[in-house]
Amino acid sequence: KAGVTQTPRYLIKTRGQQVTLSCSPISGHRSVSWYQQTPGQGLQFLFEYFSETQRNKGNFPGRFSGRQFSNSRSEMNVSTLELGDSALYLCASSLGRGGYNEQFFGPGTRLTVL
Amino acid sequence: AQKVTQAQTEISVVEKEDVTLDCVYETRDTTYYLFWYKQPPSGELVFLIRRNSFDEQNEISGRYSWNFQKSTSSFNFTITASQVVDSAVYFCALSSASGYALNFGKGTSLLVTP
Numbered sequence: 281k282a283g284v285t286q287t288p289r290y291l292i293k294t295r296g297q298q299v300t301l302s303c304s305p306i307s308g309h310r311s312v313s314w315y316q317q318t319p320g321q322g323l324q325f326l327f328e329y330f331s332e333t334q335r336n337k338g339n340f341p342g343r344f345s346g347r348q349f350s351n352s353r354s355e356m357n358v359s360t361l362e363l364g365d366s367a368l369y370l371c372a373s374s375l376g377r378g379g380y381n382e383q384f385f386g387p388g389t390r391l392t393v394l
Numbered sequence: 395a396q397k398v399t400q401a402q403t404e405i406s407v408v409e410k411e412d413v414t415l416d417c418v419y420e421t422r423d424t425t426y427y428l429f430w431y432k433q434p435p436s437g438e439l440v441f442l443i444r445r446n447s448f449d450e451q452n453e454i455s456g457r458y459s460w461n462f463q464k465s466t467s468s469f470n471f472t473i474t475a476s477q478v479v480d481s482a483v484y485f486c487a488l489s490s491a492s493g494y495a496l497n498f499g500k501g502t503s504l505l506v507t508p
Contacts, residue, residue, distance in 0.1 A: 313495065323485065325495035336494045368437055380427040380446070380489055383496065385439035 282307065284373050284386035292392045298359040301389045305352050305373030312354040313383060314346060317368040326369075329354050330377050358391075366393045396421045398488050400499035407476050407506055415471045415502045417486030423447075425491040428462065428469045433483040433501070442484075445469065476506045 285304045293299050305312050314326040325338040329348035346356035352373070358365055368388045374381035397420040407413045419428065430442040443453065445462050453460045457474045473480055483503045487496040 315496075322500045323487075323496075323498035325497075328494045338495065370437075370439060372439075377494060380444075380491055380493070382441055382444060384441065385431075387436060387438040390437070 284371055284384050286369075286371050286386040286389050288389060289387065290390050290392075292394060293361050294394050295361055295363060297361050298357065299361060299391060300355055300357045301369055301371075301391070303354045303356075303371030303373075303386060305354070305371075306384055309373035309375055309384070310352050311374045311377050311381070312348055312352060313372045313374075314354070314356050315370045315372065316340075317370060317388070318364075318366070323370070326356065328377070335377065361393045363393050366391060396423075396426075396488050396490065396493075396497045398486050398497055398499035400484075400486055400502050402502045403500070404503045404505070407504070409478060409506055409508050410475050411506075412472060412474050413476050413504065413506075415473075415484050415486075415504070417469045417471065417499060419467050419469065419486070419488045421488060421490065423490040427489050427491070429487040429489070429496065430460065430469075430471050431485045431487060431498075433485060435482070439485070442471075473504075476504075478506050478508055480504060481506045 311330045313328045327337040332348045343359045348354045370388045371386045372383035374383045399418045426447045428445045431439040459472045461470045483501045485501045486499045
């Protein structure tokens with residue numbers, strides 16, 4: 281079974297630009313969550329999607345958004361990039377909703393904002 | 395609110411030594427789940443174990459073992475006879491039964507040298 285895939289693996293952008301990251305969950309998994317990882321803040325929950333609906337969102341500004349498609353693939357978008365958005369963005373998929381579900385993580389997209 | 399504390403930021407051991415990674419958590423929930431993840435240099439978070447709050451039995455899986463003690467709100471992870479391949483950052487995480495996100499500790503960076 282293929283794991284969670286994320287594209288691209290690396291991105292370099294400049295301040296003010298916007299970026300879209302993609303995540304393909306494990307086949308059959310309907311829940312996709314996104315996390316941001318930075319040296320200072322560690323791993324922080326961004327949002328959770330299930331059945332094409334955002335179910336929950338972490339404490340992030342509205343510049344961070346996302347969506348989920350009917351095939352469970354998900355994208356997240358960050359607009360008006362700031363230097364502080366430089367991070368590793370991890371996507372995780374699970375069969376169902378709920379933090380108790382085992383979440384399988386992808387390799388992440390490393391975003392650098394210059 | 396939930397909180398996970400991994401007081402050890404970095405640990406360095408010589409191969410074949412045993413090493414214990416500490417995890418202390420805070421939660422008001424009676425039902426919750428604890429996890430350990432491994433993050434090798436490649437960046438992908440690898441699931442190691444999940445334990446629910448009603449199961450205090452210790453678990454052993456090969457060289458890995460976990461000690462869950464509700465009385466001290468701890469879920470410690472021991473690697474016996476460490477190997478160089480164990481070098482990684484290890485994260486302890488917590489979620490509630492009704493939760494949707496993993497609350498991660500800051501992680502412990504383990505370096506195993508030959």
